[in-house]
Amino acid sequence: xxxxxxxxxxxxxxxxxxxxxxxxxxxxxxxxxxxxxxxxxxxxxxxxxxxxxxxxxxxxxxxxxxxxxxxxxxxxxxxxxxxxxxxxxxxxxxxxxxxxxxxxxxxxxxxxxxxxxxxxxxxxxxxxxxxxxxxxxxxxxxxxxxxxxxxxxxxxxxxxxxxxxxxxxxxxxxxxxxxxxxxxxxxxxxxxxxxxxxxxxxxxxxxxxxxxxxxxxxxxxxxxxxxxxxxxxxxxxxxxxxxxxxxxxxxxxxxxxxxxxxxxxxxxxxxxxxxxxxxxxxxxxxxxxxxxxxxxxxxxxxxxxxxx
Numbered sequence: 001x002x003x004x005x006x007x008x009x010x011x012x013x014x015x016x017x018x019x020x021x022x023x024x025x026x027x028x029x030x031x032x033x034x035x036x037x038x039x040x041x042x043x044x045x046x047x048x049x050x051x052x053x054x055x056x057x058x059x060x061x062x063x064x065x066x067x068x069x070x071x072x073x074x075x076x077x078x079x080x081x082x083x084x085x086x087x088x089x090x091x092x093x094x095x096x097x098x099x100x101x102x103x104x105x106x107x108x109x110x111x112x113x114x115x116x117x118x119x120x121x122x123x124x125x126x127x128x129x130x131x132x133x134x135x136x137x138x139x140x141x142x143x144x145x146x147x148x149x150x151x152x153x154x155x156x157x158x159x160x161x162x163x164x165x166x167x168x169x170x171x172x173x174x175x176x177x178x179x180x181x182x183x184x185x186x187x188x189x190x191x192x193x194x195x196x197x198x199x200x201x202x203x204x205x206x207x208x209x210x211x212x213x214x215x216x217x218x219x220x221x222x223x224x225x226x227x228x229x230x231x232x233x234x235x236x237x238x239x240x241x242x243x244x245x246x247x248x249x250x251x252x253x254x255x256x257x258x259x260x261x262x263x264x265x266x267x268x269x270x271x272x273x274x275x276x277x278x279x280x281x282x283x284x285x286x287x288x289x290x291x292x293x294x295x296x297x298x299x300x301x302x303x304x305x306x307x308x
Contacts, residue, residue, distance in 0.1 A: 060099045068092045069114060076120050086125035093118040112203040112210075116217055119196030123224050126189035130227070190228065197221050211248035215241040219260055222267065231271035238264035258296040265289035 072092040075085045096114045104110040201217040204210040222237035242260050245253055268286035272279045 060095065065096055065099045069096045069117075072096065072121070073117055076117055076124065086121050086128070089121040090118065090125070093121060107199075107203055107206075109203055109207050112200045112213070115196045115203065116200035116213070116220070119193045119200065120220060122189050122193035122196065123220070123227075126193060127227055129189075190224065194221070194224060197224070211244050212250055212253065215245040215248075215256075215260075218244065219263070223263070226263075226267050226270070229270075231267050231274070234267040235264065235271060238267055254296045254300050258293040261289045261293035261296070265293070 069092070072089040075089040075092075078085065093114055097111065097118060100108070100111045100114055197217055197220050201214060201221070204214045204217065218237045218241035222234045222241065225231070225234035225237060238260055242257065242264065245257050245260065265286040268282045268289065271277055272282035272286070
């Protein structure tokens with residue numbers, strides 16, 4: 001079916017810049033306005049740094065843009081143990097997108113890789129903040145165990161559980177409010193990631209000969225849906241990625257295709273745990289996907305025994 005309309009361009013970015021008018025007012029205050037004659041040195045340093053950043057943006061060249069993009073991609077493809085790296089990549093790609101969108105137009109093919117990687121960075125950051133385990137399968141197992149423990153505790157404690165909940169009062173409400181704020185922030189990052197990935201998909205789809213890139217975008221969208229526990233959408237997007245990449249017959253994509261088959265098998269397994277799912281059929285299809293992945297990897301080993 002039709003996918004939701006993507007919001008392209010600068011609306012997908014999260015970073016904002018101070019306008020020239022506001023910056024000028026702050027400089028005046030720091031340099032001698034009566035109400036701010038004793039402005040701290042840190043304020044002046046912050047203003048100078050901000051000016052320098054904006055001058056760099058104005059003076060951005062194709063070479064500087066390419067360098068920032070390469071740094072961001074290296075960060076995204078590296079081993080991320082915390083969100084700091086993703087924050088750096090997001091900042092770099094914000095500059096890249098602003099430059100490219102201004103130069104080529106928001107839906108130009110030159111912008112597609114930046115939208116794609118910007119979406120990956122946002123998704124990676126949101127996933128790290130949301131789930132320390134990283135893998136949806138482990139997350140599902142942990143949540144199931146916690147749910148079972150809660151049920152057992154409620155049976156043992158009986159009415160005392162309700163009394164404790166009532167006694168918690170304001171502290172419980174405050175904790176719930178904090179959880180809601182965290183969830184909203186997570187959803188914002190996830191939504192921004194989806195918008196950027198979908199923008200990249202739309203741009204690539206309008207062009208020819210970008211099968212590999214389109215398949216990669218579908219796979220990223222599938223992983224995002226799996227993280228959201230929308231396994232049905234995840235399955236559809238993984239199947240789309242596999243179909244596009246397999247039909248392209250591009251050389252050297254067997255390992256990537258095998259990875260997509262394996263991840264599809266995970267999505268099918270998770271979907272099989274849903275209340276109204278046809279468990280036997282989904283598990284059978286999941287096993288078929290694993291066999292496809294193994295077959296692809298085996299063919300690589302036959303061609304090159306050094307491949308493991």
